[in-house]
Amino acid sequence: xxxxxxxxxxxxxxxxxxxxxxxxxxxxxxxxxxxxxxxxxxxxxxxxxxxxxxxxxxxxxxxxxxxxxxxxxxxxxxxxxxxxxxxxxxxxxxxx
Amino acid sequence: xxxxxxxxxxxxxxxxxxxxxxxxxxxxxxxxxxxxxxxxxxxxxxxxxxxxxxxxxxxxxxxxxxxxxxxxxxxxxxxxxxxxxxxxxxxxxxxx
DNA sequence: ATTATTTGGTTTATATTATAAACTAGTTTA
DNA sequence: TAAACTAGTTTATAATATAAACCAAATAAT
Numbered sequence: 001x002x003x004x005x006x007x008x009x010x011x012x013x014x015x016x017x018x019x020x021x022x023x024x025x026x027x028x029x030x031x032x033x034x035x036x037x038x039x040x041x042x043x044x045x046x047x048x049x050x051x052x053x054x055x056x057x058x059x060x061x062x063x064x065x066x067x068x069x070x071x072x073x074x075x076x077x078x079x080x081x082x083x084x085x086x087x088x089x090x091x092x093x094x095x096x
Numbered sequence: 097x098x099x100x101x102x103x104x105x106x107x108x109x110x111x112x113x114x115x116x117x118x119x120x121x122x123x124x125x126x127x128x129x130x131x132x133x134x135x136x137x138x139x140x141x142x143x144x145x146x147x148x149x150x151x152x153x154x155x156x157x158x159x160x161x162x163x164x165x166x167x168x169x170x171x172x173x174x175x176x177x178x179x180x181x182x183x184x185x186x187x188x189x190x191x192x
Numbered sequence: 193a194t195t196a197t198t199t200g201g202t203t204t205a206t207a208t209t210a211t212a213a214a215c216t217a218g219t220t221t222a
Numbered sequence: 223t224a225a226a227c228t229a230g231t232t233t234a235t236a237a238t239a240t241a242a243a244c245c246a247a248a249t250a251a252t
Contacts, residue, residue, distance in 0.1 A: 001132075
């Protein structure tokens with residue numbers, strides 16, 4: 001009945017990040033931080049996990065002398081998100 | 097943009113338990129254990145948390161000499177579940 | 193010019209959570 | 223009466239989330 005929920009995505013912050021990246025496809029660290037209302041430390045840790053899972057790609061460069069971190073969702077990330085949503089529906093759409 | 101997800105419900109097992117109880121209204125421990133495919137220890141711990149949050153009520157009695165634990169959802173539990181689902185939709189865009 | 197503040201992060205320490213393993217208490221079966 | 227089973231609970235450990243502290247450089251203030 002209940003499919004397992006991908007633990008990488010079943011985290012409020014990581015889910016919010018993926019949710020944003022699914023729609024905007026690519027975003028800066030500071031944008032993600034503002035939109036998700038997270039602390040920098042937490043966001044840094046969580047995007048690292050998303051990267052390790054190969055759900056996002058992280059590019060680091062410089063812009064106007066400052067470091068700039070850009071996150072993009074990968075095809076695997078999109079797939080995982082879609083599967084997560086599908087599984088989740090079994091939990092919250094229980095039309096008995 | 098992203099509303100906080102009730103941490104009591106944002107747990108795979110607790111969410112599955114509440115999901116079941118929303119539809120069946122009342123269930124035995126062993127039924128929940130089978131339906132959620134969980135271990136007894138984990139289920140015991142998680143229904144305790146749901147009880148502490150006042151999301152379910154736990155009744156303990158005996159049936160045919162064996163202990164019998166029955167869980168029922170409370171109005172607060174139903175309300176919390178509905179709010180959780182509503183908040184979650186912001187993350188997963190369920191309508192699409 | 194040097195001190196303070198800000199930007200854009202990362203690392204580390206700690207609290208919380210989830211879970212399996214071990215245990216309790218009794219019942220039934222052989 | 224010993225073994226196995228039922229129906230759980232408690233405990234120990236691993237995993238997770240998060241705030242706090244830190245780092246390196248840039249810019250602003252004095």
